[in-house]
Amino acid sequence: MDLFNYSRRETSEVNIGATPMGGSNPIRIQSMTNTATQDTEACVAQAKRIVDAGGEYVRLTTQGVKEAENLRNINAALRQDGYTVPLVADVHFNPKVADVAALYAEKVRINPGNYVDAARTFKHLEYTDEEYAKELQKIRDRFVPFLNICKENHTAIRIGVNHGSLSDRIMSRYGDTPEGMVESCMEFLRICVEEHFTDVVISIKASNTVVMVRTVRLLAEVMEKEGMHFPLHLGVTEAGDGEDGRIKSALGIGALLADGLGDTIRVSLSEAPEAEIPVARKLVDYIGQRNDHPYIPGATAPAFSYLNPARRTTHAVRNIGGEQQPVVIAARLEGKLDFNPQFMPDYVYIGHKQPETYTTEGKEASEVQFIVDADVWQNQPNTWPAFKSDQLPFLSACNSPLKFLFITYMGLNDEAIACLKYHPEMVLIAQSNHPNRLGEQRALVHQLMSEGLKNPVIFFQHYAEAETEDFQLKAATDMGALIFDGFCDGIFLFNQNNPQKGLHIDDKLIDATAFNILQAGRLRTSKTEYISCPGCGRTLYDLTQTIARIKAATSHLKGLKIGIMGCIVNGPGEMADADYGYVGAGRGKISLYKKKECIEKNIPEEEAVEKLIELIKANGDWKEDNPKA
Structure with a gap:
């Protein structure tokens, strides 16, 4: 298959009533x-x-x-x-x-x-x-x-x-x-x-x-x-x-x-x-929207396995790359630093501005790792330069132990490759304006692999969305294959806000989306993980209300996986991937699991959430909710 150019897999047509599937039919x-x-x-x-x-x-x-x-x-x-x-x-x-x-x-x-x-x-x-x-x-x-x-x-x-x-x-x-x-x-x-x-x-x-x-x-x-x-x-x-x-x-x-x-x-x-x-x-x-997009001349790296991908080998640059979890970069270009402590980005890009021009809420300025454009970088504490492709000749004059380079696949030319070989401290921020940005960003990483370059890669995904759901769906879709291919050393999401055109996604929501994408891809945990089914005719309790009650009681248990399942079809099996399971056992009856093991059966529904909390506490996985922690 072509990893860089989109086309649908050819399939046979299946007759399903008056709505056939496969073949030339739409998805x-x-x-x-x-x-x-x-x-x-x-x-x-x-x-x-x-x-x-x-x-x-x-x-x-x-x-x-x-x-x-x-x-x-x-x-x-x-x-x-x-x-x-x-x-x-x-x-x-x-x-x-x-x-x-x-x-x-x-x-x-x-x-x-x-x-x-x-x-x-x-x-x-x-x-x-x-x-x-x-x-x-x-x-x-x-x-x-x-x-x-x-x-x-x-x-x-x-x-x-x-x-x-x-x-x-x-x-x-x-x-x-x-x-x-x-x-x-x-x-x-x-x-x-x-x-x-x-x-x-x-x-x-x-x-x-x-x-x-x-x-x-x-x-x-x-x-x-x-x-x-x-x-x-x-x-x-x-x-x-x-x-x-x-x-x-x-x-x-x-x-x-x-x-x-x-x-x-x-x-x-x-x-x-x-x-x-x-x-x-x-x-x-x-x-x-990727149908019939302009051709991307990518070449698959010999070391890459599509069926059994491993994380790409990179040099660690500070806390980026190597065996470390992917980082999150956020943009703050409006002169104010406001963060949700649960989703605090690792680096904050502020462009041409300087750190002292910013006001802060919830985070001391001295604790923030800033990224500024290289032409205004002044080697201030916790401040790192970001170069563009046309600034490569000035790289050697910069003594920063961490540098960022905004780059596209087409910008990864012989000059850039030669420069990267001499600058292992350079972290790439991969950009694309192509209709199939996945194809271009994939092609960039494959070329790095083929050239033997081990610079970490952070993926910059930019949008101009008015609706939160649209932003989240597009960002997760664009990051999916890059994460599963083992290419992600970091993620940088950006929305081109324009209130006059109704385009505005809150900065803190953008930060949370980046962390949630990494958690969904099993790369970095920032909150409690819930594995909950959609419910069906087999579900014999109020699934929606129960999920809300369990989340309200356990959302502070960062890193814990809790399964909330309507019935036994997949319940016990998915419990193998969860730390604790809440599974429907009959009308108004619940069974509780610790991983694969059923701990208690047929608990009345009205008592089951409290019993779940008791089970978590009994196994030493409970901690008290402390919003300031």
């Missing part, structure tokens, strides 16, 4: 109801809201045969009111339910982790090759009759692998790895190919964006090697709500869309399903 957008599937009226009303918001598929949980059969009534009611949206049945644990759902839904999602294999129990199982082959035959024996039903009824399927629900069989042979997730999918895909069943869509998801991106990249590669071109459904599971859910989704989904992967997306927010649709639309439209 489709979808969501999932969170109403009880036996409540026809509620499901129909919510499906209409999803469609009215722009959703092109509506998924409904079908935990039993009764729910599967009621899809007929839901489908009929929607068609009667003029809604032709395809319905997707979401099936776990019971293949018989999938058989019934295939009669009434336009597509059926099955989960390889629990379609035939027993639900995950985290037990290690030993198989001989012969025994393992027998397990695969069990899958085939059960799966082929389902495919025949789908053929007869013109029903598409989605093979939906979730990191949180891999089977013990797969885990025992492949471990908790991208390779295991891909093989879980391929076992079913190979049967589809053998049976000449082509109306197949694939998803392979995780709440950990690093795992999700690496696994989808690997899946696309494995399918290509086996001559498969099935379309991909993208999503970050349990992304959360608010800005956390949007940034995490944009980082993971955006990184894959930017590489041409993905034929439909679902942004999983712990909010009303229809709230997901405008976010998904913005992601798809933003990536679509």
Whole structure:
């Protein structure tokens, strides 16, 4: 694939009702109801809201045969009111339910982790090759009759692998790895190919964006090697709500869309399903702006691995590069230094101004690390020069042990390369005005690698946005692949504010967005991490209110990961990536987890948040909230 020039991966077309996917069709957008599937009226009303918001598929949980059969009534009611949206049945644990759902839904999602294999129990199982082959035959024996039903009824399927629900069989042979997730999918895909069943869509998801991106990249590669071109459904599971859910989704989904992967997306927010649709639309439209962009003549560095990227080797310059966490640079050009202590940037760019011209709030000026333009730099304490490409001849006259260089890919010419070889103390701030800025910034880093240069790289992303959500989505999308490629030594976000044109994003919000992007990419932690699902018909407690209560009680526990899950489908599995888990166990009942271990079952919902706090305290992970700390 071309890492520097955008084009969509070629896929086969899948017929899903009247809304085909893949091939030359646009990237489709979808969501999932969170109403009880036996409540026809509620499901129909919510499906209409999803469609009215722009959703092109509506998924409904079908935990039993009764729910599967009621899809007929839901489908009929929607068609009667003029809604032709395809319905997707979401099936776990019971293949018989999938058989019934295939009669009434336009597509059926099955989960390889629990379609035939027993639900995950985290037990290690030993198989001989012969025994393992027998397990695969069990899958085939059960799966082929389902495919025949789908053929007869013109029903598409989605093979939906979730990191949180891999089977013990797969885990025992492949471990908790991208390779295991891909093989879980391929076992079913190979049967589809053998049976000449082509109306197949694939998803392979995780709440950990690093795992999700690496696994989808690997899946696309494995399918290509086996001559498969099935379309991909993208999503970050349990992304959360608010800005956390949007940034995490944009980082993971955006990184894959930017590489041409993905034929439909679902942004999983712990909010009303229809709230997901405008976010998904913005992601798809933003990536679509890269169509037919000017060619970028990049060359892949021999040492780079797209499927198994490692952090690029760099020299440490003060606290930038090497093995250190990525830094955040903020801009303050208006003569005032005002910061949120939780998201205090490592460096503050002030351009042509001098530190003494600034007033401060919440941070002493002597504590701030300033970056000023090189032509006004005066070697003041905690002040570092920033050069532009046309100032390279003056570099040697500057004795600063840390220098910054604003540079574009096209500016990385022979003179700049020679200069960088003599100045390892130079940190690059990569800029781009290209319609595909990812392609140019990637090309710059690949050229550095090919030249053997180890200067750290900070990515400068500039915007002119009026809406906070638009700024956050674009910034996370543009940083996604750069983070997952292992290139990010720092991030510098900037919005070209112009109040007269309605363009204004608060400086402190920009700072927070930079830190949140790094946290979503698992590079730097600045606050509590919440892994919360969007809810569905299986959720038997008020998810939205519960998330708000847990956040209010625990948001000061920086670095702690807390999972808030509606049910057991992915709950225990995602708990493996969380420190503590709050999982729905039944109507109004909650189970609490410490990592993979269930500590207490069936707690009444009204007591569960306090019990969670007690569990955190009992394990020594609680600290009192001190806003001044």
